[in-house]
Amino acid sequence: MWPYKLYYQLKTTAQNIREHRATVLLSLAAVGFTLLLLASYLLLLSNLQSVGERLGRELQIMLYLDKGLSGQARARVEEAVRAGKEVESVEYCSPRKALRSLEEAMGEAARVLKGLPENPLPGSLEVRLKGPYRNMETIEKIASRLSGIEGVADVEYGGGWMKRFFAFIRILRWLALSLGLLLLFASVIVISSTLTLGFYSRKEEIEILRLVGATESYIRFPFFLESLLQGIGGAALALALLWVLYQIFRANMGAAWGLFAGWGQLHFLSVPATILLLSLGAMVGVVSSVLTFSRFSAK
């Protein structure tokens, strides 16, 4: 029984779409462009995040030691630092070595250093963290813990700008959520309007089907299917357009992005993100049809 019912419902869906294909195409395009906005935003965000992670991987902590610390005391500090489970390696940089590299960095201007009565630079420990800990959240905590070690004068890590970069990404992520909801809502309105038009143009047929004993679910399923197809189709269209735009961007701006990203590669949306977008499209379709049905339920 039901396979044939499904067959007739599919036929009805096809007929519905064929009969007002101009409206359906328009609505598909509208949903496609709306979701394209969302998809490109997500793509940008995802790429920025990779840049952040990449830069984060280069983060390390500098511990400046107290002036005139004895070799023994220094060894104790090193030992205490190494004891942390997050620490991968510790490298000592003596005051003399620090001065030499400063002289190298200053070049000609290094002459001013020659006049100094003594080396003003402290010794330092360069602490590299293990992979999973190389991010802003943990590095901050670890740094403050290390600064408490006896013999450590000062601690420095990353740059202020790194912190700001990550804060920026957090803002973008929050915006993605609100912007996403807004765009999804817009898509729901578009599909729902198209469906409403479909309902009106089939009012007679729906009435007759009801009178000859068709169930509401039998009557609604073709509309549900049409709505679902528009949602998923819109998402697929958005992904296809984004793919094209991405290729164009990469061809023209790939090098510039590489500079910005510290030679990081551009990447397209991941498979889970692609599936997420298609599911969002499907969800938009389902919500649209449910909304429309609730307005057209039988008295």
Next chain:
Amino acid sequence: MTPAISDRAAAGVSSGIIQLFNVTKIYRGGIAALQDVSFEIEKGDFLFVAGSSGAGKSTLLKIILGAERVTQGQLVVNGRNVTRIPPRELTRLRKETGFVFQDFKLLENRSALENVALALQIHGLPPGEVRKRAYHALRAVGLADKRDQRPLRLSGGEQQRVAIARALVNNPLILLADEPTGNLDPALSREIMDQFLEIHQRGTTLLVATHDESLPAYCGRDCIVLDKGRLVRDG
């Protein structure tokens, strides 16, 4: 053969397939289309409803199908109280009831065959079976050769016969026909009536609204009469 036993209906002891207990229907706008109508039709009966235009004949048939809601009173069809029927049950009732609408209610963008097929498809019958049965139903009303025409290309009488074919195609338990011969000439009317008598023989219960006073006599059937929404002649 006594079709309407209103006192039995009132007493509540009845075996009728269609039972009305003091049914009143008031449309929005305050028009009382049916007022305090009680009667009963036994299973397998064949009964006519007469009355002048606006008397409430169509309204009577529509409430039995659940297409219009009863304002007051009780209505029981095949054991179901239509006044408080859940949607699932209503669709079951409609599936076992054939209805010939006064305004046909055919889909203009579908052929005659497709219009009849609609009533079969909702039962989930295979396409081949649907086509075969729809074709036979159309042939029975003499429209086999017009099966691919759309309703607008058919005469009023032909459209009416498509509507009859659709109502009969499921071998309904109950047939409600609203002026089924309104657009037919006397010869065709009698042909349709013969067909109704035949399905009556097979056990279908029929309730037919008509202006044509000669039909009940032709069929040898009883007739109830409505006047301004009231039952004035019973049986």
